[in-house]
Amino acid sequence: MKLESLNWDSEFFEIKVGRIVFNNSESDLKKLLDEAKKQNYQLLYVFTDKNTMLSSEILNQWNGKLVDRKVVYKKEVSTNIKKDKFVFPYDDTSVNDDLLGLAYLSGQYSRFRLDKNFPKGSFERMYKEWLVKSVNGELADEVFVAKEADRIVGFVTLKVNNNNGNIGLIAIGKNAQGKGLGTQLINVCENYLNKCSVETLTVPTQLDNLQACKFYKKYGFEEDSVINIYHFWI
Ligand SMILES: CC(C)(COP(=O)(O)OP(=O)(O)OC[C@H]1O[C@@H](n2cnc3c(N)ncnc32)[C@H](O)[C@@H]1OP(=O)(O)O)[C@@H](O)C(=O)NCCC(=O)NCCS
Structure with missing residues (x-):
């Protein structure tokens, strides 16, 4: 150790x-x-x-505390092309407030938000940087957005490494949840990976995020690993 x-x-x-x-x-x-x-x-x-x-x-x-039970879900990329008609590649290089709000929503169970010992505003700074660097291509290969009446109501970021696609950020706005748009965001990732001949797709989340865990399992993901993360403010 x-x-x-x-x-x-x-x-x-x-x-x-x-x-x-x-x-x-x-x-x-x-x-x-x-x-x-x-x-x-x-x-x-x-x-x-x-x-x-x-x-x-x-x-x-x-002064230690359990702050995250981090789970990684994994699935084989399906070779069936799936329907994703409300989802589009994000072709802008700047971010607007809708997208920023969705990035924060994506991190609602993040240890950087839940642990109040970090300097104020740290979580927002971190997720803003993550979003900006995803949109500009540093942290993601693709960003897809879900739209309702031309407004962005959801998004996902995807990065390919070693024959695996990994989802970084994913969220559907509160008013648009439960209508199948989250499913379409994963579909578009699978279709993209399928075209690039990438074989697996992973997504990390928190076991406390019951809604997300249920959503991934329903889609066909299986638990690949779980680790406990403690913060010690010494
Ligand atoms: C997780 C999330 C992306 C799912 O998107 P969505 O558009 O709501 O999901 P869908 O409508 O495609 O739902 C598919 C399945 O997910 C599950 N699900 C979706 N919303 C759910 C909810 N509120 N409670 C429990 N299960 C839910 C259901 O099993 C649903 O299937 P059903 O409609 O046949 O019951 C979305 O709820 C979300 O953005 N949550 C907040 C942000 C977040 O936590 N992101 C994950 C970060 S890792």
Whole structure:
């Protein structure tokens, strides 16, 4: 088990952030937290595997909290071309407030929103940057939008790596949910991946996001991995 410095997170939040992947010894974890404190770390992300929960003793002693049970869903890309007639490629390079609101909605269960110890506005800054860099092609290969009467009511971002397409952000606005548009957003991703001969599609979410988990399972995704993420503000 080792302490890893996270440069991107440290610069973005302007606090010293590190990560520890837990290996089943709480006494070793305590030693690392102690070491991290001496090195002036302020926040540690501690990752444990699906069935490993940290004791309340270490959480209380070190100001730790479970903030995310991150699940990755996966499916084989279907070779049937599917219907997606209300969904279009987003061909603009700028973002408007509709899209920004949808990006925030996509992150409603994000640990960066739910953990109130981050500096105020951090979640919004992070999701805005994620959206902007998806639309400009840095973090996504494709962005698709769902439209109702010419207004954007939903979107998805997709990035291909190693023969796998991964969904970054996905949301349908509250008033447009439950009408099949979310399904069409996944359809358009599958059609795109199918054309590029990419074989699998993944999407990460949070187990607490029951609506999203139900939606992915109904679509045909299966659980690929689950990890627990703790934040220790030391
Ligand atoms: C998850 C989401 C994208 C689904 O989009 P949607 O357009 O509402 O979904 P669809 O209409 O295509 O629904 C397909 C299935 O998903 C499930 N589902 C959709 N909305 C649901 C809800 N409010 N509660 C429970 N299940 C729901 C249902 O099983 C539904 O099938 P059914 O209509 O036959 O019952 C959308 O609800 C959403 O944007 N949620 C908020 C943002 C979010 O959490 N994004 C995920 C980030 S990882």
